[in-house]
Amino acid sequence: MEIGRGAEAILILNNNLLIKNRVEKCYRLKEIDEKLRKERTKKEAKLLSDAKRAGVKTPTVFNTTKTSIEMEFVEGKLLRDHINKARNWEMICKKIGENIAKLHENNIIHGDLTTSNMILKNEDVYFIDFGLGYESKRIEDKAIDLRVLEKTLKAKHCKRSDEFFKKIIKSYTTYEKSNEVINRLEKIQVRGRYL
Amino acid sequence: MICLGIESTAHTFGIGIVQNKTVIANEKKSYQPEKGGLHPRKTAEHHAEVCGEVLEKAINKSGIRIEEIDLIAFSQGPGLPPCLKIGAVFARTLAKKLGKPLIGVNHCVAHLEIGKLFTNAKDPVLLYASGANTQVIALESGKYRVFGETIDVGVGNMLDTFGRNKGLSFPAGPEIERLAKKGEKYVELPYTVKGMDLAFGGILTQAERVKEKMENVCHSLQETVFAMLIEVSERAMSHTQKKELILGGGVAANKRLNDMCKIMCEERGAKFYTVPKQYCVDNAAMIAWTGLKMHKSGVKTPDTRIIRNYRTDMVKITWK
Numbered sequence: 001m002e003i004g005r006g007a008e009a010i011l012i013l014n015n016n017l018l019i020k021n022r023v024e025k026c027y028r029l030k031e032i033d034e035k036l037r038k039e040r041t042k043k044e045a046k047l048l049s050d051a052k053r054a055g056v057k058t059p060t061v062f063n064t065t066k067t068s069i070e071m072e073f074v075e076g077k078l079l080r081d082h083i084n085k086a087r088n089w090e091m092i093c094k095k096i097g098e099n100i101a102k103l104h105e106n107n108i109i110h111g112d113l114t115t116s117n118m119i120l121k122n123e124d125v126y127f128i129d130f131g132l133g134y135e136s137k138r139i140e141d142k143a144i145d146l147r148v149l150e151k152t153l154k155a156k157h158c159k160r161s162d163e164f165f166k167k168i169i170k171s172y173t174t175y176e177k178s179n180e181v182i183n184r185l186e187k188i189q190v191r192g193r194y195l
Numbered sequence: 196m197i198c199l200g201i202e203s204t205a206h207t208f209g210i211g212i213v214q215n216k217t218v219i220a221n222e223k224k225s226y227q228p229e230k231g232g233l234h235p236r237k238t239a240e241h242h243a244e245v246c247g248e249v250l251e252k253a254i255n256k257s258g259i260r261i262e263e264i265d266l267i268a269f270s271q272g273p274g275l276p277p278c279l280k281i282g283a284v285f286a287r288t289l290a291k292k293l294g295k296p297l298i299g300v301n302h303c304v305a306h307l308e309i310g311k312l313f314t315n316a317k318d319p320v321l322l323y324a325s326g327a328n329t330q331v332i333a334l335e336s337g338k339y340r341v342f343g344e345t346i347d348v349g350v351g352n353m354l355d356t357f358g359r360n361k362g363l364s365f366p367a368g369p370e371i372e373r374l375a376k377k378g379e380k381y382v383e384l385p386y387t388v389k390g391m392d393l394a395f396g397g398i399l400t401q402a403e404r405v406k407e408k409m410e411n412v413c414h415s416l417q418e419t420v421f422a423m424l425i426e427v428s429e430r431a432m433s434h435t436q437k438k439e440l441i442l443g444g445g446v447a448a449n450k451r452l453n454d455m456c457k458i459m460c461e462e463r464g465a466k467f468y469t470v471p472k473q474y475c476v477d478n479a480a481m482i483a484w485t486g487l488k489m490h491k492s493g494v495k496t497p498d499t500r501i502i503r504n505y506r507t508d509m510v511k512i513t514w515k
């Protein structure tokens with residue numbers, strides 16, 4: 001049964017097993033398409049496991065092919081649709097911040113931190129969709145990771161985005177180099193990009 | 196109600212006139228530098244020189260008398276300050292002379308509004324790809340939010356820079372498109388999508404460096420950067436759950452980019468709308484149309500100074 005469709009993938013649920021299949025995109029050249037799908041699938045499977053080892057809740061990976069991943073189905077609420085009305089938003093934001101702290105502690109950059117890629121299950125926030133992720137020690141890359149989140153929060157949850165982001169940043173400080181990253185983030189925020 | 200709009204953010208100076216829902220004039224003159232590249236000061240001098248003549252043409256075309264105009268709109272930003280200033284001064288003078296209200300319009304918002312006027316799109320995502328700007332925007336809680344954008348240069352400027360350094364004619368977009376059609380081989384270039392954002396600098400450097408037939412480089416360059424644009428648009432559509440896409444900006448003239456938009460939308464069960472070319476590129480009808488909508492919903496512009504970094508999400512959308 002198809003349960004969802006992201007920007008890149010079709011998600012098929014089969015007895016509590018979720019298959020994420022990066023489907024062919026006919027708009028782009030085959031060479032580009034195949035390379036991206038393979039690379040991202042490989043990267044995603046690896047980072048899902050690395051992140052789990054780092055203490056971040058992620059679906060368990062059972063199997064992978066060139067362009068698909070068989071993983072645990074996380075039965076919960078997608079934060080994109082849930083966080084605006086969540087009473088326990090503070091707890092959720094705290095968990096998000098702690099998750100990012102753990103990723104960055106282990107030099108994992110998620111690359112696509114949006115509420116479309118976070119699932120709330122009971123009291124846990126699961127991170128999914130690591131296809132744009134990579135490994136990096138650079139402060140700049142970690143700051144950009146936060147910047148992506150800040151921007152997508154602003155775009156999609158504008159009225160509350162400041163509150164959300166502040167809370168997230170607050171618990172992100174469990175990461176020992178968080179100060180450096182936050183300083184860099186502030187620089188990125190003011191960096192003008194027009195003309 | 197009749198609104199006269201003035202566009203002057205970059206190399207185009209334009210005057211458009213809109214009567215209710217109809218564009219009755221859309222005139223413009225663009226600065227064509229002898230050697231490529233954008234020269235803000237020279238462009239502004241050009242605009243100052245041609246503004247009178249463009250106004251006259253627009254009035255003649257429209258068939259109305261200048262006294263019949265009810266409202267003056269001008270593009271307040273974002274753009275090149277010297278150019279913006281020419282437009283703003285011209286607008287203030289005209290408004291004063293006619294004794295009519297003056298309204299400042301955000302250039303990027305105007306691209307989206309004119310797109311909606313010429314299509315049946317209700318709540319679209321806009322892929323706005325021009326020389327200086329490259330953004331994916333959509334309405335969310337009363338503002339047009341930027342869901343993705345370039346973090347270095349606009350896609351059009353990148354193509355032009357490539358063309359200039361390779362001795363192609365300016366603007367290079369059409370020339371690159373022509374050459375790309377003859378390309379057969381894909382040479383690998385960096386693909387730089389970061390979350391919803393895009394970067395073109397590294398691609399430019401690499402494309403200039405590869406030793407390959409020009410046709411093949413153009414083909415690869417186009418395929419790579421357009422794929423990135425479409426991917427970011429698709430991400431925005433997925434995240435906002437919107438089902439319509441409009442393509443705007445000067446780069447929208449590219450046939451291949453249009454085809455890619457169409458295929459992407461088909462594949463995800465969404466609708467793709469194209470806007471007539473003269474309303475895709477920088478034009479003043481879009482400023483007039485947006486100004487009119489804003490005015491009708493009660494927006495006023497007490498401060499008519501230019502805003503060079505006028506961000507799309509600074510505008511509160513009080514109209515439908």
Ligand SMILES: Nc1ncnc2c1ncn2[C@@H]1O[C@H](COP(=O)(O)OP(=O)(O)O)[C@@H](O)[C@H]1O
Binds near residue numbers: 004018075119129
């Ligand atoms: N392991 C999972 N458990 C439950 N739902 C999931 C899981 N993985 C993905 N989803 C759902 O599918 C959607 C798209 O998946 P995602 O991995 O983000 O793909 P894309 O790369 O296309 O965005 C998610 O937003 C989420 O709703």
Ligand SMILES: [Mg+2]
Binds near residue numbers: 006007116117129
């Ligand atoms: Mg996703």
